[in-house]
Amino acid sequence: MSIEARFKLSYPGFTLDVDLSLPATGVTAVFGHSGSGKTTLLRAIAGLERVPGGRLVVDGEVWQDKDAFLPTHARPIGYVFQEASLFPHLSVRGNLDYGRRRRPASADFSSFDHIVELLGIAHLLDRKPDRLSGGERQRVAIARALLTSPRLLLMDEPLAALDHARKEEILPYLEQLHEELKIPLLYVSHAPDEVARLADYIVVMDNGRALASGPLTETLARLDLPIRLGEDAGVVLDAVVAEHDAKWHLAGVDFSGGRLWVRDKGIETGRHVRVRILARDVSLARAKVEGTSIVNAVAATVTAIGDDAHPALCLVRLDCGGQPLLARLTRRSAAALELAAGCAVWAQIKAVALVG
Numbered sequence: 001m002s003i004e005a006r007f008k009l010s011y012p013g014f015t016l017d018v019d020l021s022l023p024a025t026g027v028t029a030v031f032g033h034s035g036s037g038k039t040t041l042l043r044a045i046a047g048l049e050r051v052p053g054g055r056l057v058v059d060g061e062v063w064q065d066k067d068a069f070l071p072t073h074a075r076p077i078g079y080v081f082q083e084a085s086l087f088p089h090l091s092v093r094g095n096l097d098y099g100r101r102r103r104p105a106s107a108d109f110s111s112f113d114h115i116v117e118l119l120g121i122a123h124l125l126d127r128k129p130d131r132l133s134g135g136e137r138q139r140v141a142i143a144r145a146l147l148t149s150p151r152l153l154l155m156d157e158p159l160a161a162l163d164h165a166r167k168e169e170i171l172p173y174l175e176q177l178h179e180e181l182k183i184p185l186l187y188v189s190h191a192p193d194e195v196a197r198l199a200d201y202i203v204v205m206d207n208g209r210a211l212a213s214g215p216l217t218e219t220l221a222r223l224d225l226p227i228r229l230g231e232d233a234g235v236v237l238d239a240v241v242a243e244h245d246a247k248w249h250l251a252g253v254d255f256s257g258g259r260l261w262v263r264d265k266g267i268e269t270g271r272h273v274r275v276r277i278l279a280r281d282v283s284l285a286r287a288k289v290e291g292t293s294i295v296n297a298v299a300a301t302v303t304a305i306g307d308d309a310h311p312a313l314c315l316v317r318l319d320c321g322g323q324p325l326l327a328r329l330t331r332r333s334a335a336a337l338e339l340a341a342g343c344a345v346w347a348q349i350k351a352v353a354l355v356g
């Protein structure tokens with residue numbers, strides 16, 4: 001099952017030109033710089049932009065092609081914008097009821113209480129939107145969108161208007177949603193940390209085109225993308241919490257390439273987590289290095305070496321027990337180590353972030 005989206009649309013000085021096949025499950029991040037066309041793509045999917053010649057098929061159902069155009073109000077979508085657009089005169093409950101009433105008669109009944117609990121807003125039901133924090137407003141907006149029983153959820157930078165603390169407050173709810181949600185979520189963001197935490201699949205937009213589209217881990221490890229991702233180039237790996245070192249407040253997480261030590265966030269042993277490793281935090285050695293402050297070192301094999309944005313630098317892709325890693329080195333270091341595809345190396349990882 002998939003979402004097929006083909007749109008070509010021109011504004012003065014900008015053309016959106018995409019032909020995408022996206023999974024109809026999980027979270028797909030639509031990632032890219034400001035002005036790359038992320039919102040325009042979402043608006044086309046929502047039917048807010050009428051794109052002649054466009055085609056959109058969601059889970060086998062044609063929403064738009066040369067003979068058909070389902071208007072926005074007839075598309076079973078939930079849309080959450082950067083700023084929560086709640087009705088100011090209605091309480092939270094009134095806003096949620098509005099969503100509930102929009103649910104088609106044929107839709108599965110999604111439990112009001114469950115959605116309210118999932119977003120942690122039960123204690124806010126009688127408040128008016130002007131008495132809510134920005135993060136709370138967004139949680140209500142997400143709950144209202146879910147209550148319409150959408151077949152597709154669209155979120156356009158839902159955290160962009162929030163400060164760091166509010167973002168951190170809402171991200172766990174989005175992660176929980178990710179685990180429970182049975183419908184696909186297209187999540188527009190230009191924040192790599194959000195993408196690392198939430199996405200299963202990524203579409204990288206650049207100047208109206210999809211530069212890349214694929215599963216998160218393998219797409220982030222592509223050597224032609226990091227140049228555009230710059231300082232944020234890196235990979236996201238799946239791992240399992242294996243042990244806790246209470247004395248040093250560290251957790252040992254295992255992935256197929258070995259064990260990594262991360263700051264302990266109190267996540268139970270056995271839980272699946274994601275770790276993010278930036279290319280700039282990985283250095284390489286031909287032999288295992290002793291007497292270093294870097295605690296994380298894993299054996300790896302060089303699979304490819306690619307260009308980086310500056311000619312002094314290169315990106316080295318590694319295979320680490322079947323998982324990809326990227327390292328950003330100077331060309332001089334790569335030459336001194338005589339690196340080439342197939343070389344066995346030790347990857348020393350200066351920073352590993354537990355992202356979910």
Ligand SMILES: Nc1ncnc2c1ncn2[C@@H]1O[C@H](COP(=O)(O)OP(=O)(O)OP(=O)(O)O)[C@@H](O)[C@H]1O
Pocket residue numbers: 011012014032033034035036037038039040041190
């Ligand atoms: N209605 C419109 N008329 C003319 N130009 C438009 C219109 N809507 C968007 N554009 C232009 O299309 C380009 C893409 O805009 P879009 O909002 O899709 O980008 P974005 O990737 O979502 O950016 P941001 O991250 O800043 O929201 C921009 O150059 C924008 O100025």
